[in-house]
Amino acid sequence: MRTLINELAKLPGIGPKTAQRLAFHLFTTPREEVQKLATAMLETKDQLTFCTICGHLTEESPCLLCRDPGRDHALLCVVEEPKDVIALEKTREFKGVYHVLHGALSPLEGIGPEELTINKLLERLQTGKIREVILACDPNMEGEATAQYLARIIKPLEVKVTRLARGLPVGGDLEYIDEVTLGKALEGRQEI
Amino acid sequence: MGVFQSEGIILRSRTFGEADKILTILTKDRGKIEAVARGARRPRNRLVGASQQFSYLRVLVFEGKSIPQLSQAEIIRSFSILRDDLVKMAYAAWWAEVIDVFLPWAEVNEEVFRFLLAGLLVLEKAEEPALLSCAFELRLLKYFGFQPALEVCARCSRPVGQAVAGFSVEEGGVICPHCHQEQAVKLLPLSVASLRLLRDLAQADLRTVPQWRPDEKNRLEVGRLLVAFIELRAERPLKSLSFLQSLLAST
Numbered sequence: 039m040r041t042l043i044n045e046l047a048k049l050p051g052i053g054p055k056t057a058q059r060l061a062f063h064l065f066t067t068p069r070e071e072v073q074k075l076a077t078a079m080l081e082t083k084d085q086l087t088f089c090t091i092c093g094h095l096t097e098e099s100p101c102l103l104c105r106d107p108g109r110d111h112a113l114l115c116v117v118e119e120p121k122d123v124i125a126l127e128k129t130r131e132f133k134g135v136y137h138v139l140h141g142a143l144s145p146l147e148g149i150g151p152e153e154l155t156i157n158k159l160l161e162r163l164q165t166g167k168i169r170e171v172i173l174a175c176d177p178n179m180e181g182e183a184t185a186q187y188l189a190r191i192i193k194p195l196e197v198k199v200t201r202l203a204r205g206l207p208v209g210g211d212l213e214y215i216d217e218v219t220l221g222k223a224l225e226g227r228q229e230i
Numbered sequence: 231m232g233v234f235q236s237e238g239i240i241l242r243s244r245t246f247g248e249a250d251k252i253l254t255i256l257t258k259d260r261g262k263i264e265a266v267a268r269g270a271r272r273p274r275n276r277l278v279g280a281s282q283q284f285s286y287l288r289v290l291v292f293e294g295k296s297i298p299q300l301s302q303a304e305i306i307r308s309f310s311i312l313r314d315d316l317v318k319m320a321y322a323a324w325w326a327e328v329i330d331v332f333l334p335w336a337e338v339n340e341e342v343f344r345f346l347l348a349g350l351l352v353l354e355k356a357e358e359p360a361l362l363s364c365a366f367e368l369r370l371l372k373y374f375g376f377q378p379a380l381e382v383c384a385r386c387s388r389p390v391g392q393a394v395a396g397f398s399v400e401e402g403g404v405i406c407p408h409c410h411q412e413q414a415v416k417l418l419p420l421s422v423a424s425l426r427l428l429r430d431l432a433q434a435d436l437r438t439v440p441q442w443r444p445d446e447k448n449r450l451e452v453g454r455l456l457v458a459f460i461e462l463r464a465e466r467p468l469k470s471l472s473f474l475q476s477l478l479a480s481t
Binding site: 146147149210 | 242243247248273274276278279280282283285305308310313314315316319320323324326327467469470472473474476477480
């Protein structure tokens with residue numbers, strides 16, 4: 039039991055108390071349910087790999103998104119992590135393909151362009167099949183640095199580069215929005 | 231235990247737990263502190279905009295038993311221009327790291343606080359930040375007690391005038407030809423014009439520096455020796471410096 043608690047406590051967001059609760063829960067759960075969980079965990083670890091085209095997580099490379107002929111392969115959305123692909127897919131608004139950078143440039147952590155999949159992105163762009171690149175980096179300093187760096191190196195290739203809009207969250211209250219976000223929202227206002 | 235209010239500039243921010251950030255803040259009244267901004271990575275959190283790097287804030291910090299918590303933050307100046315320009319961002323990150331490395335925790339140093347604030351304001355408007363950075367680095371070194379010897383020989387302490395053999399990073403300043411002849415040390419080249427530039431920068435009003443147009447060769451010479459000087463005294467690799475250098479090399 040102690041080993042299980044210790045192992046669970048290594049997971050992100052799980053403290054010793056939660057680990058203990060989970061361990062007791064697993065103890066009282068039917069064996070086949072626990073078996074299913076253990077198999078799912080092992081299968082995920084063993085079978086998932088990165089897509090050789092976009093860098094997203096997949097069981098089979100190229101991934102389903104890259105193989106889908108129904109998607110617009112001339113529209114490329116650049117994201118920092120595979121979980122960003124999942125977030126964007128949930129919107130059902132985006133019909134293009136992705137490129138996962140596996141990180142963001144960070145001046146203070148010394149993470150430079152060579153540590154991301156930027157060369158691979160440039161290779162994809164040099165095929166001439168991409169019409170527009172959407173930069174969907176996080177709206178923080180690292181994401182900003184990454185977006186600017188990418189815009190700088192992509193623009194000479196004569197590919198349209200766009201950036202996700204920054205502004206008000208849906209359902210928010212204007213008076214509680216900080217001045218930077220509100221400023222960006224004003225800057226990116228649209229005619230209705 | 232208790233609550234305190236101060237003005238502060240965010241030197242660095244790193245992710246913590248599920249949705250929190252740990253901020254290193256240079257405060258006016260408490261020096262360099264670390265505070266956790268709970269939930270600051272969630273889009274609707276009230277600290278999300280304020281907890282961006284380089285933001286100049288009025289902060290309310292709660293000190294409990296563990297790490298202090300940022301309970302309120304009001305933006306005085308966001309310095310968003312610095313985050314919107316990759317080169318300026320890289321310079322600001324470099325300055326922030328130099329301060330982070332040399333300033334001990336909780337050492338109150340209002341001079342450094344004011345100087346960083348002034349530096350960021352000038353950097354916002356500067357078209358060419360490289361020389362400004364040299365002036366900034368030189369002045370910071372002075373505030374931290376590492377001012378390089380520019381008027382006297384770093385070894386024999388005699389006034390040197392224009393006649394120097396070069397700059398010794400290890401000895402901490404210019405070396406006169408006499409000392410160099412007696413015992414040769416590893417020197418970085420320092421031309422008469424570069425020495426003059428270095429001396430001018432040490433006295434300069436930051437606001438005027440972006441308008442200076444020195445010879446590129448001299449600026450590079452001065453920049454190189456200042457970076458070597460800081461690197462040696464930092465005694466650890468400076469990550470933002472390698473980022474800045476790779477960025478400048480690629481442009």
